[in-house]
Amino acid sequence: MGMNYYKITLIFIFLLAGSSISLCQVEGESKVTSIKLIKPSGTEESGERNVRDTAPPRIKIISPQLDSTSTAHLSASSIYLMGRITDDSGIQSFSINDAIITPDENGFFQHSYSLAEGLNVFKIDLSDNLANSSTNFIYLINDAANPTIATGDEFDYKGDFYGLIIGIDNYIDPDIVDLDHPITDATLLYSTLVGNYMFEPENITLLKDPTRADVIRNLDILSYKLTPNDNLLIFYAGHGYWDEEKETGYWFPSDAEQFSSVNWIRNSTIQDFVDDINTRHTLLISDACFAGSIFKTRGAFQDASIAVNKLYSLSSRKAMTSGTFLEEVPDRSVFIEYFLKRLLDNEKKYISSGELYNSFREAVLNNSPNIPQYGVIQDTGDEGGEFIFIKR
Structure with missing residues (x-):
């Protein structure tokens, strides 16, 4: 019998601490080619031991704001319940008051x-793909029976609050690095504005990974739709670029x-739209590298102590950015983290964009290498007023 024709298959099965190890040898070869650990549950793993997920999904309520007992006091006939759920293995089911x-x-x-008057209870059931619930x-x-009494600081405003919220994580060109956090x-x-401030869902457009045409089309729609009594907030998070030459x-x-650069959007294009969209107030917030290049000149800080009525009565065209025109900013933005935190923590009925900016500027400076900016977008019709955030 010729030795060259021997085909040997060896399989050793050992029981070690409740698991089995299979050493599999390919026919005609004399070395082990794979090692698999088979756990008692029947699932297999190769290499490092996996830790089973035993935690239920996590939920964070964004609006309304709850205290430590998961309670909120409101004076409203209806609310937008907003939040976020996360889980490492994925969400299997999610219901509020038994509605999916x-x-x-x-x-x-x-x-x-x-909302009915008095106590309203919401039951939230969550389960993940591993049956953790x-x-x-x-x-x-x-x-509602005891509404907040108006104070002398109240003012009558006309018009609505609109928003164009843009977040870009994914880029078609493989040479441009994708991001993780803008969306x-x-x-x-979006959730903070709709849930806590006077922005109605039908008046806010949230664009996820839009093309140039998507952005321009939505700005164009706003230029025809908005009136001189309306207020507009534009937010952009994604890559930015400064051409030094x-x-x-x-x-x-x-x-x-x-x-x-055929699909790049120039700052001058954004400035033209800010000028053309005939609102009472337009606030541009840009969280991108070199975002400060939107300013033709360094904007002076507004005095946050000026009466809200005065700030609202004068038109404004201002921008708030995460850095100067020379700075790159990280994917995980300290700027937007503190901006959102101040919006959520704010207890004032009215807060101007300048006062809001001043409330978190130092925190950004202390926790990042970037220098946030706030000021006038030149040559767009600013008269010294301020965008006013009004709480629900």
Whole structure:
């Protein structure tokens, strides 16, 4: 019998601490080619031991703001319940008061509910793909019978609050690095504005990974739709670029190409739209590299002590940016973190954009290498007023 034709298959099975190890040898070879650990549950793992996820999904309520007992006091006939759920293994089911809720791809959800006077209880059931589950309760106390008495600082305003919220994580051009956080930041801002301030969902557009055409189209729609009594907030989070030779800044939409500027959006284009959209107040917030290039000159800080009525009565065209025109900013933004925190923590009925900026500027300076900016967008019709955030 010729030795060259021997085919040997050896399989050794050992029971070690409740697990089995299989050493599999390929026919005609004399070395082990694979080692697999088979856990008692029947699942296999190769290499390092995996730790089973035993935690239920996590939920964070963005609006309304709850105290440590999961309670909020309100004076409203209806609310937008907004939040985010996360889980390492994925969400299997999610319901509020036994009604199925479908979150978006990043785990955010929002739903409108009518409130009765007094106590309103919301039961939230969550389970993940590994059958870990939890039930949570939140308590909303509607004090509609005792509404807040207006103070001398109240003012009558006309018009609506609009928003164009842009977040770009993914770029078509493989030469442009994708980002992880802009869409999450944009969604958090959207939820904060709708849930806590006088922005109605139908008046805010949230663009996720838009192309240049998407951005321009939505700005164009706003230029025809808004009136001189309306207020507009534009937010951009994504890549930015400063061309030193041309002294021009750009936003990068999702279809931007590294070696062609055909789909880049010039700062001057944004400035033209800010000028053309005939609002009472327009506030541009840019969280991108070289975002400060939107300013033609360094903007002077507004005195936050000026009466809200005065600030609102004068038109404004201002911008708030995460850095100067020379600075790059990280993917995980300290600027937007503190901006959102101040919006959520704010207890004032009215807060101007200048006062809001001054409330977190130092925190950004102390916790990042960037220098946030706030000032006038030159040559767009600013008269010295301020965008006013009005709480629900």
